[in-house]
Amino acid sequence: MELDFEHCYRAVDSRDPRFDGCFYTAVRTTGIYCRPSCPAVTPKRENVTFYLSSAAAQRGGFRACRRCRPDAAPGSPEWDTRADTVGRAMRLIGDGVVDREGVPGLASRLGYTERHLNRMLTAELGAGPLALARAQRAQTARILVETTDLGLAEIAFAAGFGSVRQFNDTMLEVYARSPGQLRERRPAARSEAGVVNLRLAYRPPLHATSLLEFFEARTLPGVDEVDGQTYRRGMNLPHGSAVVALRPGDRWVHATLRLDDVRDLAPAVARCRRLFDLDADPVAVDGLLGGDPALTAAIRAEPGVRVPRAVDGFEMAVRAVVGQQVSVAGARTTLGRMLRAASEAGSASPAAASGEPAPIPQPAASREAAAVPAPVERLAGFPAASTVADLPDSAFGMPAARRATIRALAQAVADGKLDLAPGADRAETVARLTELPGIGPWTAGYVAMRAIGDPDVFLPTDLAARRGAEALGLPSTAKALGAYAERWRPWRSYALIRLWRSA
Incomplete structure (x- = not known):
């Protein structure tokens, strides 16, 4: 994956929230990285570096913005759509596999050596599996610090850190605040244990x-x-x-x-x-599916239908x-x-x-x-x-x-x-x-x-899908509907949900 500077900068200048989680904006003069929609003043072009992951920004020496909380942005849609090794690795890291099984466990699940997996992730994201997992641990720890009454030592191990010292050092590096200082900023209201x-x-x-x-x-x-x-x-x-x-x-x-x-x-x-x-x-x-006249009205009436x-x-x-x-x-x-x-x-x-x-x-x-x-x-x-x-x-x-x-x-x-x-x-x-x-x-x-999250599945033999297609004036036989659905790639799963709703 490569980032186009001009496209990224325009997204930041317009504070477009659609790009939150797709990339991160690091400002060299402040040492801070943000999400594209951060309400802060748009930085000058010459001071900006773009990263594909928060882990890469942290690895570059930048700390998370306290105003826009870039670590809490939605995940990149790339990791939902991609079925390759990097996409699978990101989904497994998000599920905590590195914290439970370490990098060897992640590599074993993917069928690669640790060294090769590290090379692939670093080449695409600017950070290896340990750095990506570390960024996730920091976010988990911050949530626990700010929303629970757990002791800080308990939080350190609950978030997956190997020691309290590692926990303290990471939080200082990522948020420029110690865990104790983050806890001082938490809301007064608390919820019960667990x-x-x-x-x-x-x-x-x-x-x-x-x-x-x-x-x-x-x-x-x-x-x-x-x-x-x-x-x-x-x-x-x-x-x-x-x-x-x-x-x-x-x-x-x-x-x-x-x-x-x-x-x-x-x-x-x-x-x-x-x-x-x-x-x-x-x-x-919706942009791709809405280009089909048969789905245009449904998408206008119900934008943002998910799987x-x-x-x-x-x-x-x-x-x-x-x-x-x-x-x-x-x-x-x-x-x-x-x-x-x-x-x-x-x-x-x-x-x-x-x-x-x-x-x-x-x-x-x-x-x-x-x-x-x-x-x-x-x-x-x-x-x-x-x-x-x-x-x-x-x-x-x-x-x-x-x-x-x-x-x-x-x-x-x-x-x-x-x-x-x-x-x-x-x-x-x-x-x-x-x-x-x-x-x-x-x-x-x-x-x-x-279950696996494939965004491009289509079930042409499904009775409800065929009924929905018929209601929209589309071919309703399995063979003809399957051929017609080719125009909906790579989002056929979302088109299928639309047909079910039309049925």
Whole structure:
């Protein structure tokens, strides 16, 4: 990736928020780096350097602007769209893999040596995996310092730092403030232990209604729910479970997270962002799709429609298999039966297994209190693959062939033969999915779109897509619709959501 100075400078001069997270502006005379939309006076051309990542700017000796908080900008849409090694690496780093497994673990997942991976990331982003993970640790630590009452030493290790000294040095370097000084600046209102309130930035527009309607039609008892404008769900994270509540607002999605272990903050935030597709570039997507007269009216009426994604790839794959050739309501009934059986068998998370409520407490009063979701009853993550694989036949309530498919899927995930994480190789995952009995192109494509985040999936055989196409005056046979959809590349997943809404 290369940055064109003139394009970048014009974006900074116009304070265009669409470019937040796509690149960072470093000013040599101040030693500060900002997001493009920073309201500060536009710096002179001769004093500016542009970077592709906050880590590269920090590596160049610049500290984060305290006014525009560039470390909290939306992620670059490049990492959602790209299926190459660098794109996969960025998604895995965002999910905290380097903090949990180190650079060797990241390199092993990607199939490269540490040295070669470092060369690739440095060549494209100006920073290697350690520097990129360090920038993320600093942001996680700042959130914990400013929103919790945890001790600073606890925060250091929760954020992934190896020592308190490393934590202090990094915070001074990145923010020009010690952790203690950052804590002095925090709001007076506090929330209870284990609860973090924050705002997730996105590039407008965001059509929140389409997301909430999609999730509401597919909620599962004890896993997720929609209450008005708030979506809540349980999640299984690397160090424990969590309950999250997301409420879309103007320029931000207000998030309340109740974590069993605060070390899971970074992966929880990454998965929430992925769930609502917050790193997308809706202007680019709508710009291309809006060039088709058949979609122009829909895009004008509903700008910023996103692809509803997933926090758990295995959960999404099971939902896809259960949903084969049945209605959405029928799939919910079948999945609910499976969840009850899994709960009786021990379920997937400590909260669900204990039977004790895991509420999201009411946050302390603040300027955003009205926008933060209310408490929820117990919610838990979807059962683990090993749990589903061991369920009795009576738990499934479906034909024997489909039951066998779910068992084969669960066993493949439990054994590590099938990777459904966002950093998985998309082509390889689709190939391995279709090798399983009972999984064809429709199911594999649906999983690739929602679990792995492929923005260019199209399902021409899908009945709802064909009905939506017919309603818009487009070809409605699978072959003709598939050929027509070629003009929507590389955003066919977004076009598919549009067709579903038209149906």
